[in-house]
Amino acid sequence: MNVYFISGLAADNRVFKHIKLPEGYETIYLDWIKPLNNETLKAYSMRLAEAIDKKEPFVLVGLSMGGMIATEIAKEYKPKACILFCSVPTHTQMPYYYKWAYFLRLHKLVPVTLLKKISMLKRGFAPDNKTDQQLLKQVIKESDPDFIRWAMHAILQWKNDVIPAHLWHIHGNKDGILPIRFTNPTHRVAGGNHLMIMSRAKELNEFLKQVLP
Numbered sequence: 001m002n003v004y005f006i007s008g009l010a011a012d013n014r015v016f017k018h019i020k021l022p023e024g025y026e027t028i029y030l031d032w033i034k035p036l037n038n039e040t041l042k043a044y045s046m047r048l049a050e051a052i053d054k055k056e057p058f059v060l061v062g063l064s065m066g067g068m069i070a071t072e073i074a075k076e077y078k079p080k081a082c083i084l085f086c087s088v089p090t091h092t093q094m095p096y097y098y099k100w101a102y103f104l105r106l107h108k109l110v111p112v113t114l115l116k117k118i119s120m121l122k123r124g125f126a127p128d129n130k131t132d133q134q135l136l137k138q139v140i141k142e143s144d145p146d147f148i149r150w151a152m153h154a155i156l157q158w159k160n161d162v163i164p165a166h167l168w169h170i171h172g173n174k175d176g177i178l179p180i181r182f183t184n185p186t187h188r189v190a191g192g193n194h195l196m197i198m199s200r201a202k203e204l205n206e207f208l209k210q211v212l213p
């Protein structure tokens with residue numbers, strides 16, 4: 001069965017390097033496409049979903065922003081499972097201060113270069129080994145500033161309140177980007193942070209074995 005992976009903001013499929021699927025599942029990465037002017041997260045999700053082979057059963061796995069996109073796709077195309085890592089399935093589960101940022105238009109005022117530096121400080125030393133630390137820094141450095149600017153606006157405007165069927169949500173209790181106290185995951189990882197996709201991959205691989213259909 002095909003398993004489609006969607007990465008997070010300021011990231012790409014390299015962050016999934018330690019994720020190993022059980023036998024019988026094929027890993028396929030949905031790479032970012034260029035957003036249209038003023039495109040909503042839902043509209044973008046539907047365009048990204050064009051790369052999915054919907055004639056066969058499939059699974060979605062989304063990290064952070066990728067989980068929000070996976071949720072939108074799952075509502076429309078009904079995968080066998082929709083699995084979120086360090087994400088939220090509805091806008092009501094995002095921190096309240098993100099709403100303040102939207103109303104104050106802070107996401108439009110802060111330079112993307114500064115946002116990247118903050119992202120590195122927040123996430124750059126999340127992995128345990130130096131190789132992964134350097135990889136994450138490189139991923140953030142290479143991320144497209146125009147895409148980041150669009151994505152921040154699209155996320156803060158996102159209004160989904162529907163949780164699709166067959167949704168699994170694993171979240172770390174030390175997540176500093178999307179704190180667990182605002183959301184309601186199906187599974188929790190003690191000590192897991194927003195980049196536990198790299199630092200706690202062994203546990204996440206076990207989780208996938210349990211929930212994959």
